[in-house]
Amino acid sequence: MKSFFHENVLKEILKSEDDPQNINNFISKEDCNELLELRKSIKNKMVDREESTKVAFNFEQSDISKKLKKKVEEKIGEFYVNDFEPHFITTRFPLRLHVDTGKNPNDTIYKNVVIPLEFVYQNENENKKKPNTMIFKNKWYDRSALFTKKTSDNYDFIIKDSLGNFVDITNIHNFKKKIDEKENEEIVYEGNKFFVNKIFKDYITMLSKTKRYNIRTDKHIINKSNFDKNIYEKYMSHQPYEDCQGLELDKALEWNVGNLIYWDRIRIHSSDNFLKNNIFSKTAIALFTSKTRTN
Numbered sequence: 001m002k003s004f005f006h007e008n009v010l011k012e013i014l015k016s017e018d019d020p021q022n023i024n025n026f027i028s029k030e031d032c033n034e035l036l037e038l039r040k041s042i043k044n045k046m047v048d049r050e051e052s053t054k055v056a057f058n059f060e061q062s063d064i065s066k067k068l069k070k071k072v073e074e075k076i077g078e079f080y081v082n083d084f085e086p087h088f089i090t091t092r093f094p095l096r097l098h099v100d101t102g103k104n105p106n107d108t109i110y111k112n113v114v115i116p117l118e119f120v121y122q123n124e125n126e127n128k129k130k131p132n133t134m135i136f137k138n139k140w141y142d143r144s145a146l147f148t149k150k151t152s153d154n155y156d157f158i159i160k161d162s163l164g165n166f167v168d169i170t171n172i173h174n175f176k177k178k179i180d181e182k183e184n185e186e187i188v189y190e191g192n193k194f195f196v197n198k199i200f201k202d203y204i205t206m207l208s209k210t211k212r213y214n215i216r217t218d219k220h221i222i223n224k225s226n227f228d229k230n231i232y233e234k235y236m237s238h239q240p241y242e243d244c245q246g247l248e249l250d251k252a253l254e255w256n257v258g259n260l261i262y263w264d265r266i267r268i269h270s271s272d273n274f275l276k277n278n279i280f281s282k283t284a285i286a287l288f289t290s291k292t293r294t295n
């Protein structure tokens with residue numbers, strides 16, 4: 001089979017493969033707070049959606065970010081960030097099965113790095129469970145992808161209904177058609193209610209013009225073995241069960257504030273279904289690292 005990555009690049013990628021890691025207390029609470037302050041101070045590099053907010057930063061822009069880069073390099077060795085920029089990500093809906101391998105066959109991709117900074121709970125008085133990143137044994141040596149059997153179109157988005165619940169809209173263009181003529185009224189779409197006003201319409205228009213970074217594919221499914229039902233119920237119920245076919249869990253990496261979490265970028269991974277564990281949102285630093293600079 002022809003590989004997406006160029007031969008020499010693939011060789012280097014294979015050489016650097018290792019087990020996923022989760023290091024406790026990698027940075028202090030004070031450092032986490034300083035990083036959260038840095039996030040707040042960045043106004044112009046934000047991508048804000050209902051289900052997530054991304055804020056990009058540069059390692060050179062402050063003492064705390066410089067210190068962070070140095071510390072991470074002490075653990076994983078020298079690295080570059082070619083793909084996107086270093087960023088803060090706040091997630092309000094669990095990420096589904098995907099891989100962050102990028103789009104450049106010349107990029108010697110290395111580790112996904114995550115440093116959890118803050119969790120917000122729905123109810124402060126309830127049980128406070130930790131979120132997890134689910135790392136599967138399955139690997140993917142192709143471009144960045146989202147894994148699902150629903151590959152008929154590329155226009156699915158997660159949006160909030162009028163009750164505040166996240167809903168999977170499989171075709172944003174169909175949805176847009178349905179609301180185009182509406183003004184300040186509630187509509188029902190596939191059993192879910194949405195209040196349509198100008199802000200909502202502008203948001204849907206913005207989504208409908210969004211270009212996808214990840215391809216949608218079900219080629220991650222290479223055998224008929226069913227995914228472990230207990231693991232599915234415990235962690236993965238935000239993902240259709242059939243999408244997990246053939247996957248085998250390596251580790252559920254528990255998020256603790258200040259941890260350093262990393263795994264090979266060729267690993268299929270996802271968030272756990274943190275919404276059922278009283279978590280409203282979680283914020284972390286995310287880095288897609290590479291071994292060499294491509295830009």
Ligand SMILES: [Fe+2]
Pocket residue numbers: 098099100112269
């Ligand atoms: Fe990811």
